[in-house]
Amino acid sequence: MTKKITISDVAKKAEVSKSTVSQFLNERFDYMGDETRARINKAITELGYQPNVVARSLKLKSTSTIGVIVANILHAYSTQVIRAIENVCNENGISTIICNADDNPQKERKYIETLLAKQVDGLIVVPLKGNLEIYKKLLKQDFPIVFLDRLVEGLDAETVILDNERASELAVNHLLENGYKKIAIVTASLTDSVTPRIERINGYKKALEKNGITVQEEYIKGMELDSFDQGLDELFSLDIKPDAIISGNDLSLMEILKYTFENDIRVGKDTGLITVDEVSFGPIHSPPLTTIAQPTFEMGMEVATILLDKIKDKKLKQDSVVHRHEPSLIIRNSTKKEGEPSE
Known part of the structure; x- marks a missing residue:
């Protein structure tokens, strides 16, 4: 059985302490020299070390993951917008979990609960009618969420939509x-x-x-x-x-x-x-x-950028700004x- 590579193995090979390797993995480089960073990175590569993503997420209080829930993935609009969202997130080191609600509010609610259980950092949603109370609760908790394509009456949520x-x-x-x-x-x-x-x-x-x-x-x-x-x-x-x-x-x-x-x-x-x-x-x-x-690509880019800004800056106030895009x-x-x- 192959021995699992640990943070101790990386520290030993790089000739640094475990805490230094931990700081490297958590991207705390303030007091770390370039030579030390290069040595740790080399040790990780040569040993094939895989960090514990769950443990790291708990420390950083971030999973670097967002959820995207679309009403119906069969729409050309949905797939085109998702592509743009994924591009923006990938460029920013963020993973996406795509969910298709199939125009079913119960399925949408289940996906919301599943994504929250996975501790995603934020949500982009093409909302269905029927889950108003869940969205109200998330917004009250200042959970980062942005709506796409549809307005939800009574919610102070930022929305990207066509004119x-x-x-x-x-x-x-x-x-x-x-x-x-x-x-x-x-x-x-x-x-x-x-x-x-x-x-x-x-x-x-x-x-x-x-x-x-x-x-x-x-x-x-x-x-x-x-x-x-x-x-x-x-x-x-x-x-x-x-x-x-x-x-x-x-x-x-x-x-x-x-x-x-x-x-x-x-x-x-x-x-x-x-x-x-x-x-x-x-x-x-x-x-x-x-x-x-x-302009699906521009709409997808904008909704992803808005959400990532909310995730990065928790002080950004949730509001009901509606971003209308011009058709052609x-x-x-x-x-x-x-x-x-x-x-």
Whole structure:
């Protein structure tokens, strides 16, 4: 059986005391010469010494780990933002534990409890409805936490989110400029008042009214994903059918594309289509999809930076600052009327 290398073995090989090795491991270099540090580092490398991470965390009162809980990891937004968060954390020597709540508040609560038990230094959360009291308690204890993508009413928590109303305004204006007049918006269920969905519908209504167009409530659909066929059937069975659709997010887009394919509705010809959330296949779809893109990388970088600042400086006050990010319009052929030239 291979003998476990201990801190005593490192101290002996480096010809220093155990306390000096301990100071090195805990990054207390104030009174340690470069030559001593190099000797200890060499001894650790040659012996293959693995520090006791748990014991070190207890001493430092830090695990150098954060938790990230997303509502649904299937969203392109989630994976793109996570990538940016992980990049920032990795550059700062912080590990990330990624959890997928699957739009289930009970699962979200379980992950919160698990991450706290693992003594993570902070949390980034795309919050679900139903765990308000847990978040209130954490914020009252000044536990570092930052929300992403969704606002939680009644909490003084810093939040990074898209300017969702502006996203819908860009979509409506672009469609009107391209000759569409009867514009529908289709998104996932509105039951839990998920911030982006509600704000995007509000932005859609405001943009139509701003352009002197009466809002048709039958053109607004918020549905569970398994009800999309029925909802789209209703939409395309109207006496005055919509001539363009705004898809509220990437998962809604998949259901819309599936429906149009199965019902021989030609995107870009029979109906215009614009989606919020850039998807990987957007540029290569036939026709290529016009998109309202979120600056996901910048949002992920910002939310990670805010959290790490809170972890480093415990005196930073928890507040309800909302950081809104500007969406951008990517014009492709799914919003071009038949007969118009392609780009």
